[in-house]
Amino acid sequence: MTFLNAIIGHIGGTVLLLGRSLKHVGTLPGQSRRVIEQCYIIGFTSLPIVTILTFFIGSVLALQSGYSMENFGAKQFIGTLVGLSMVRELGPVMVAILIAGRVGSAIAAELASMKVFQEVDALETMNIPAERILVLPRLAAILVMMPPLALIGIICGWYGGALVSEYTHSISVDNAAYFAALKAYMKNRDVIDGLLKAEVFGFVIVLVCCYIGLSTRGGPREIGASVTKAVVTSLILILVLDYFVTKALL
């Protein structure tokens, strides 16, 4: 009961934080420097790990499905399978998980330490809302960066699959056949759905991590606790939201 109350309280707190941040949306053009800086931190520095991870996810996917599809003589559809899985599911989810681990944790740590060392209090006495300069630019940056990150992730996954399909002996589907199969069943709608999903995940991760960071009470030890809480909550939310967003989009 108290657990349920706490969860409802946190959801309410997160929604309130969002509302208070959106109130300042008009200040965004004046904060373009902060948004660009956050785009760099959130997006650009995540690129290498996103490309490496999704490339290997695509490769493994091709390897596994090549092995099982062989039994049905359906090897030629491997491009279709890897293509759709990456674009509709694995691309957005894997990139979101990376963002939770890399960006969510960093946001929670930074805001929690600002809270603990009274920087947030100082902003409050200066009549500068923390939501305006700390939360809003991060939300804007993730909205800008999430679609390109997810798209790059998806494409790397496709190429990972293509490479494995061509050069694995038991599969041996060449690039042209792979991408032909991939394109044959891919609709624009699939790509848009995938990117939309990534956008939802990214936005929720950043919002929740900002909320958890700013809710930190106590001393330096609580900073660590907040980071853990932020990452775990983000991961759970990604997987739960994944179900509902997928259902809504299908």
Add this chain to the structure above:
Amino acid sequence: MSTPSASAFTATPFVGKTFGVTVKGLTKQFGRATVLHDINLEVRPGEIFCLMGPSGSGKSVLLKHIAGLERATSGEVRIGEHDAGDPDTRDKVHLALVFQAGALFNSLSVYDNLALYPREHRLCSEAGIRERVMNALSILSLEKAVKKYPSELSGGMKKRVAIARALVMEPQLLLYDEPTSELDPVMSATISEIIATLREQTAVTSIVVTHDRSLALSIADRIGIIMDGRIRALGVPDDFRQPADPAIANFLSPVIDLKNPRFKQLENSHE
């Protein structure tokens, strides 16, 4: 190049009014612990009020109530006629709080720490901001630190940057939490002079939490002593030169007694 001097300070006299602070029956509990007991206090507009008391007696908590950072369990705190706990009060009263640990923005350089307030509130052009910032920095002889980051500063420098950041805000109510702790005697005297000069020039109401006896006795209009979350004494500096209350005398001028040391007395009192 620059010797710290309070007379170098040229504040834009604040147009508008200055505010008194009224604390009525303020009680604050954290969980079960009562940190402030029924505090009653009146700080008059334009006055320098020094609040002294042992560590842990609730000085910082009281200051946070005035700054609207804590909510009273019961009682009220007013700045002029405004409720200190009401977020709208910040639009009506410009207050600055010099935090005990500085509370500088760690990701910003010293310059940007000072420039944040005028920038965010669009008070003047970038050139005007630069002038204000450099002026505040020179008062505290911090010109060399302008490009540094808070993590590169000593404790005393952080404190001076925090004071400079408050000066840039040109406040109507200025709260200092131990502004001279961690500073050497000369810098402490400079800070005392700055607090007094600033009040002289801008009539800013100043509440100074301090352990610094010479600061309090030389610049305060009135002094309050807080012990265990209760106001123990209120008066003008002359009342505290030879205090009659032994607890206050012991606090203001403790005598080091090696024959009967305090820590031994503490041990005995637990038995």
